[in-house]
Structures are given as structure tokens and as C-alpha cells.
Amino acid sequence: MVSKRKSITGHQLYYFATCPYCIFVRLALIWWGLKIPLREIMFNAQNNADLIAGGGKSQVPCLRIETGSGDVRWLYESIDIVRYLKTRLVNQAPDNESGSK
Ligand SMILES: N[C@@H](CCC(=O)N[C@@H](CS)C(=O)NCC(=O)O)C(=O)O
Numbered sequence: 001m002v003s004k005r006k007s008i009t010g011h012q013l014y015y016f017a018t019c020p021y022c023i024f025v026r027l028a029l030i031w032w033g034l035k036i037p038l039r040e041i042m043f044n045a046q047n048n049a050d051l052i053a054g055g056g057k058s059q060v061p062c063l064r065i066e067t068g069s070g071d072v073r074w075l076y077e078s079i080d081i082v083r084y085l086k087t088r089l090v091n092q093a094p095d096n097e098s099g100s101k
Contacts, residue, residue, distance in 0.1 A: 004033075005033045006033055008089060010068075011037070011064065012036065012037045012064040013037070013062075013064075013081075014039045014064065015038055015061050016040055016043075022061040024061075024078050028085055032085065032089070032090045034085065034089055039064075041058065056074070061076075061078050062074055063084065
């Protein structure tokens with residue numbers, strides 16, 4: 001049986017495929033059934049430029065978080081991202097953070 005993952009709006013994960021820290025975060029997303037738009041930086045120069053311009057450095061994984069008021073936060077460090085996912089999205093995901101299934 002294939003279970004559908006919950007689409008999370010206002011978030012983007014900057015990553016590249018072979019980065020072990022990114023794999024850790026992506027596995028957590030799969031484990032918790034969350035779907036966040038991915039922004040690949042190794043082969044996509046624009047995504048990498050956006051990451052540096054917004055977050056300040058070309059390090060992945062980095063979670064771009066946009067609040068309802070339009071503020072943007074760039075969260076580095078895989079363990080901090082996983083903690084954020086669990087506390088903010090897994091434990092108390094309100095309906096307005098889920099998109100179409
Ligand atoms: N402590 C960080 C390590 C992340 C890390 O080293 N990522 C590598 C890719 S696997 C990277 O982006 N290196 C480039 C840099 O740090 O400037 C984490 O857990 O997220």
C-alpha cells in the first residue's frame with residue numbers, strides 16, 4: 001500500500017542528493033510522511049545562489065521557512081531541521097499547513 005505524504009507549504013529544503021546530512025533530513029521527512037519542496041544546489045546554480053543570498057552560505061541541508069506574515073528564516077544544521085520538523089510539523093501540524101494530498 002502506498003501512503004500519501006502531507007504537503008507542507010511555506011517550506012523549502014535546499015539539498016544535494018549525495019549529502020549524508022541531507023539524506024538524514026529527507027529520511028525523516030519520509031518517515032513522518034511529510035512532503036516539502038526540494039531545491040537542489042549542486043546542479044542548479046540559481047538554487048545555490050538563492051541559498052547564499054538568503055541564508056548566507058552554501059551549506060546544506062538548509063530549510064527555508066516562510067511564516068504567514070512573510071518573514072523568512074533559513075535554518076541550517078540537520079539535527080536542528082529534524083527537531084524543527086518534529087516539534088512544529090509532526091507533533092502539531094495544523095490543517096492550514098497541509099496542502100492537497
Ligand atoms: N553540521 C552540518 C553539516 C552539513 C555539511 O557539512 N554539509 C555539507 C554537504 S554534505 C556542505 O554543505 N558543505 C559545504 C559547506 O559547509 O560550506 C549538518 O549537520 O547539517
